[in-house]
Amino acid sequence: MTDDKLNDLLSDMDTPPIDKNAKKRAMNLAMAEFVQHKKEKNQQEEQQNSDTGTSENNQNSHQGFWFWVRPISNLLNASRKNLMMTLNNKLFYSGVATVSVAVMGTLLFQQTYKPSVDLSSTILHEQSVGLSEEIALQKRDDYQGQAIVIDKQEILTEAKSPAKPASPAPQSSIAIKENNLASTSIPSPSANEADAIISAPAPSIVLEDRSRLQSPALGASENKSDLVTTKSFAQEKAKAAKSLTPVEAEIAPDIIAQQTYQNEGRDRFESVEINPIKLVSEEPVSTFSIDVDTASYSFVRRQLNHGVLPQKDAVRIEEMINYFDYAYPLPESKSQPFKSSVVVHPSPWNPGKQLIHIGVKGYDIAPTQQPRSNLVLLLDVSGSMNSPDKLPLVKQSMSMLLNSLHPDDTIGIVVYAGAAGQVLEPTPVKEKQTILNALNRLNAGGSTAGGEGIKLAYQLAESNFDKTAVNRIILATDGDFNVGITNQEELKGFVERKREKGIFLSVLGFGQGNYNDHMMQKLAQNGNGIAAYIDSMSEAQKVLINEATSTLFPIAKDVKIQVEFNPNTVSEYRLIGYETRHLNREDFNNDAVDAGDIGAGHTVTAMYEITPKNSEAKPSIDPLRYSNNNEKEILEDKQASLRNEYGFLKIRYKLPNEDTSKLITKTINMEGELQNNKVDKEIQFATAVAGFSQLLKGGKYTGNYNYDNVINSAQASKGEDKFGYRTEFIQLVRKAKTAQAIR
């Protein structure tokens, strides 16, 4: 490793932006410490001041004298205990201990000392020397210990002239004590720099933990100046908490310490059987609702980027296919909001079978014709959102969204955690700073009362309802609703009723580990919105800026597709994907049945794999032995022209403000429609995505088709790829291949 590389790597290491809350927290703690320190210092100074002067004279004449009275056993124990208990603050307490021994010693000495008994005093003195040596050993680290050792000699000299020490009065010995105390404790900061600094963390760690718990409260308050005063830290916090605004105060108590959800496998997906092969003779009609969501692709991408294959239930083939924008022919006018194109081509994974490719391209609204938007952002700030890929990403995504809105659009913000609260009343986008400020104030913590939040968001959207505008709630969450309306059916019903009033709901999913995909799908489907999964800034960019118009402006709702297959030409069919969007045959003409929506400029792709009659492909389902269905008879009954058709395509849709549906029909000819080379490429790419998705789902019907086929076919057809999404797809396939290999 060269210097340059090291320089490059380390100096380039992009430090994240400084978290204001963390900074404030650190500063508050430091200020508290500073104030505390100042207080201690002042106390010491006071003590010193009161001591100096009175004791100076006595110090010299009596210093060390009291040490030789130490051997009184119970006193020694007491001082030992003290030492043990106060190891941390030994500088201070050992002084106190020594002094207390000294005082007692002096008193006792006065009582026991008799000048006539010279002999006993020397014995006493000898003992004292031995014991004080012991003490000196105990306190080896303590500089007081040295003092004791030195004192021994003084004791020796003093013991020889016993008449002299009889004089000390009680007051003066107390003076010694106090002076000693002062002399041990006061010089400590300067003499023992290292110790003073190192001993600081012990108390402060406790403080730090406490501050973590309450930090949002501290962070929220703008209370700076008061810390300067000598009030205690706790009082300060109480004050800070009081100064919160009502909305914040409501949320603050619920905000608790860091909880990051790391565990995998708690993501919830609905388990749906992959669409089976069906016999045309038994079930000639296939009906489903379109799906323009893209959540599944982003989730799969995230998993693959972490080197693991996604759960099979997480893969929804149609969402994988529809993640990409395909250049299908555009509709000519707004009156018919979308145009369908049908292409038939051989199936890459089953020789002899055919793929019917139905592409729908929505009309794109020019920026000037876009209606006004009345948006309410409903943001989840519960504890589970406390992770770098959740709330911070939500905030960033929402500020990105601001850029794709018009100045006169309005935005309101509702947050929910343990309780729901309005953070920002509907505000025009031109007051951008107000909105950004509101966003930046958000913190994560508490449980998740999603249901309540939704109610409040709808109230807000209704209060600002504009008939000509697009009224939409954008919910950003990890899908974890655990308080309030938790019953999915109830929530669904609620969203449905509001949809009828003209307020739509879109869902943006964030994070992993606790991701409730099923709930989000249900909500978005019932709220006439999209469900997208945002795993990175680039995905936010895609959904909220590049595709903002399709995310925000619906051009058709309740779009259903029905295909009737021609039993003369097709023996079996299989719908690829759309498992969760299955509709009953009779639902197609029933306008009361809800279905998917198309936003401005959206593309939707559906694929059928069919087994044509008399083809080289072996039918997957054996013919019935006892069926009286004579194929030839049917053929004779029908007109010759019908032998040319694979089936009949019907699309029903409603315009966004209408309640009755319109119908588009089209025959599916054996040759499909003539398309140009560009569209062929698009279709090849869509087929590669479909193949990949099916492989991820277990590859039940894809034969020998493998990841390399996907890569080759996608590579050949990726085309211009302006935003790089298709190149990324090819990378993902490679990652899947690696993940599969090491499994």
Added chain:
Amino acid sequence: MQDDDLIKQAQAGDAQAFETLLERHYDTLFKFAFKWCGNREDAEDVAQQACIKLARGLEQFRFESSFSSWLYRLVINCAKDWQKSQTRHQHTTEQEIALVDTLHDEQPDKKILIQQLLNRLDSFSEGMKETVLLVHAEGFTHGEAATILGVKESTISWRIHEIRKQLQSMFGQEDL
């Protein structure tokens, strides 16, 4: 107001001056702590510790060196203390990588590399990590790093040389 004046006032007990000092230098503390730890949470912890230590330790500043180099030494001490406390409940490297990975999804390889490098530096002998970070991450000269760490300039040069040797043998020559 100059730092020196602020420090004198803070040493005399002026809390306002101390707050201004903190406000000014927190960013530097945090950035260096981040380079040491490699992730935000830990870096915030270390920076916080450093601020608290500063509250008690400021009066020991004698204007013998520049304040910023004195601060660097403070952060290094805090980071080392933090590291000691971390060894008790060490994360697995895997978790760390996952964390770094989620933070910077777009360049996972580089982040992992940095994390590996930091881990590697931890395993070196005393004084190595701070030397590398000061010289390579903060761009100090050997002389400046020597002042900060309170050692001779030749010691710094020797350490850098030694580190280069060791890293080479560990990471090998390929693509580094």
